[in-house]
């Protein structure tokens with residue numbers, strides 16, 4: 001069952017729509033991040049979830065009860081909001097701040113705390129390791145320490161849902177990691193639902209079960225991090241052209257902004273690759289993927305996967321098998337259609353030597369060839385009789401053969417082709 005259900009939520013300020021008809025269900029015990037560009041509505045959403053902003057339309061149900069109609073004390077026992085600004089000017093000590101988490105239940109503040117309250121406060125401080133700071137003043141603490149104290153206060157509330165707006169803002173990178181690890185621990189250990197606005201996409205990806213990507217007051221996309229943080233969404237929402245490399249094991253990704261090469265309708269490019277040598281070349285292109293083809297590659301290898309991802313024509317053979325005659329001929333047919341052939345930095349053995357022969361064929365047919373890398377082919381020839389070197393040396397004698405040692409050179413040759 002959903003713990004928090006957002007139904008048709010619309011928030012307006014001065015008749016300006018800030019959140020536009022949102023629907024979403026937050027499940028109990030999950031770690032959610034809300035990401036999105038500046039002004040996309042993240043803070044407004046988190047404040048609405050905490051009951052601090054009234055919607056124009058729609059509702060937010062927490063355990064089937066409308067958050068805006070819920071009794072304040074009951075709400076504080078379920079939801080803890082951690083403020084964006086942790087640098088509150090106060091003369092309270094750490095312990096006094098954590099104690100505040102218990103007062104919401106009392107008819108008035110600073111009533112005597114019971115033995116049970118004291119136990120909860122002790123427990124809360126232990127969980128986030130602030131016991132030794134108990135009698136220190138809050139003000140002079142570091143950002144990371146302050147954040148831990150506020151987490152202890154949230155724990156002492158016994159809240160089941162933590163709402164955080166930029167919990168790592170203004171913290172050094174090591175503190176950012178520390179706070180997120182701590183949130184992750186509280187999430188796993190006590191099943192606390194975490195909903196955090198995060199600016200850092202990498203941290204969001206690393207720690208979240210699910211990400212909500214906001215754009216223009218709407219949930220643009222939601223789901224597991226690798227489904228949400230993609231080349232396409234980053235381009236659409238953050239306006240950055242990039243390639244994204246996911247490590248599914250660690251849930252880490254790296255993002256590389258790139259200046260893509262556009263394939264216009266006049267150029268038809270056939271890429272000869274294998275073993276992952278074509279991945280970085282294929283992903284440099286954008287535009288008309290109908291004019292891009294790849295061959296011959298083994299199914300499941302990295303180049304094959306990239307080709308499939310881009311939905312281009314791929315001549316494929318089974319994993320670990322050698323290029324058969326039919327696939328070779330299909331490769332030659334695509335070369336016939338192309339006006340440019342790119343030979344990647346691929347290792348060659350007897351299994352794929354037909355790919356080099358195909359380049360030789362292209363040359364004989366007067367096609368322009370771009371060789372990725374340099375003339376140093378020695379260490380890429382794994383044929384017993386060094387047959388690949390012979391073909392390669394022959395190819396590079398060709399008149400229309402160019403070496404591209406970097407993207408700029410490749411770009412220049414492509415421009416020449418237009």
Ligand SMILES: Nc1ncnc2c1ncn2[C@@H]1O[C@H](COP(=O)(O)OP(=O)(O)OP(=O)(O)O)[C@@H](O)[C@H]1O
Pocket residue numbers: 013018036037038039040041042043044045
């Ligand atoms: N009280 C308000 N009065 C007028 N406009 C507001 C108010 N609160 C928010 N907005 C506007 O609503 C939009 C969304 O604001 P919000 O703070 O929710 O975005 P955000 O995604 O959290 O942005 P940031 O990443 O910059 O913190 C912004 O354009 C903001 O200027």
